[in-house]
Structure formats: structure tokens, C-alpha cells
Ligand SMILES: O=C([O-])CC(=O)C(=O)O
């Protein structure tokens with residue numbers, strides 16, 4: 517059965533804007549302060565951890581939400597998600613905190629091949645050795661697990677609302693992540709948040 521797709525298109529964010537976000541010192545802290553000032557967006561503390569500490573990520577979100585399988589033919593849809601992603605997108609996979617790994621070495625490789633710049637998982641990943649190599653695609657997750665999700669989780673929706681580290685992420689939100697945490701900037705506030713970050717006088 518086809519997985520419902522809520523929003524067909526997530527627009528790419530100009531590379532110059534992404535580069536300016538990534539150049540911010542303590543990026544997610546600066547973004548969190550700007551979101552507070554503007555009263556928009558959402559920030560998650562470090563409940564999601566980077567497989568490779570020191571990794572930094574910025575890009576528009578494409579989303580996939582899983583539910584616990586309730587019928588005989590559940591499907592995984594990480595590859596479908598990557599196919600929906602514009603170049604430079606961040607894949608947000610909401611597995612509801614499940615202990616079953618929804619991303620591993622092969623999935624991360626498919627993401628990279630599709631032009632995805634990083635994967636954030638509300639749940640578990642596996643193949644940790646491969647995910648921690650210096651050239652690996654940046655991946656964040658709540659947990660690690662050797663057990664795969666096949667037959668256990670079922671794709672419920674592509675590019676609908678997702679939960680990530682306790683916050684809501686919408687497709688098209690600009691997602692930033694580093695060792696401090698994760699923040700979601702609404703698409704229509706990407707420029708205003710960046711401007712505030714670059715002109716903030718307080719040290720973060
Ligand atoms: O096979 C799976 O379900 C996940 C995995 O290990 C991979 O993507 O390499």
C-alpha cells in the first residue's frame with residue numbers, strides 16, 4: 517500500500533544561507549536564542565546524539581513518520597523519503613522513540629546518494645561503526661540498536677508533521693543540529709533568524 521504523502525514539495529534553501537548558518541559559532545545555541553526572541557520555532561535539548569560528535573547539520577526537513585505495525589504487510593519508507601528530498605535536505609525520521617533501528621549503513625548511503633546532508637532519527641540506528649567514520653553522513657538518533665525495524669514498524673506518512681526530541685518538525689522547516697541539540701526554524705523565518713544570529717551582541 518502506498519504511504520500517504522502530505523506535502524509534495526519541500527523547497528531547497530540557498531547554499532549561501534546554509535553556509536552562513538553553519539558558520540555561526542555554537543550554531544544551535546544562537547538559533548535557539550533567535551527563535552526565543554521571535555517567538556517561533558522549536559528547540560530540542562541533546563536527547564538526540566550525533567553518531568559522530570562534532571558534526572553540524574543545516575537543511576530543510578523532509579519527514580517520515582512510523583507507527584508500530586498493526587497489520588501483516590508493514591513497509592519501511594526511508595528510500596521513499598530520500599527520493600522526495602531536494603538537494604541539501606535533512607531527513608527527519610520519527611519512529612516514535614522505537615527501539616528498532618530504522619537507519620543503518622546502507623540506508624545512510626542511500627540518503628547521501630540522494631543528496632540528503634544528514635539524518636535525524638527519533639528512535640534508533642544501527643551499524644554504528646560505519647556511521648562514525650570520518651566521511652560518514654551525519655546521523656543523530658535517540659538510541660542505537662542491533663535489531664532492525666522490518667515487520668515491526670510501518671510507514672504512516674511522508675512529509676507530514678513529525679516529532680523529534682520532543683518538538684514538532686514540519687516539512688520545509690530549516691533544521692539545525694550540533695552537539696548542543698536540534699532546532700527547527702519555520703521556513704518563513706529562515707532569513708529573520710539568520711539575521712538575528714549574525715547581529716546578536718551577546719556571546720552564546
Ligand atoms: O537493514 C536495515 O533495516 C537497516 C540497516 O541495517 C541499514 O540500513 O544498513
Ligand SMILES: [Mg+2]
Nearest residue numbers: 620621622643
Ligand atoms: Mg545495515
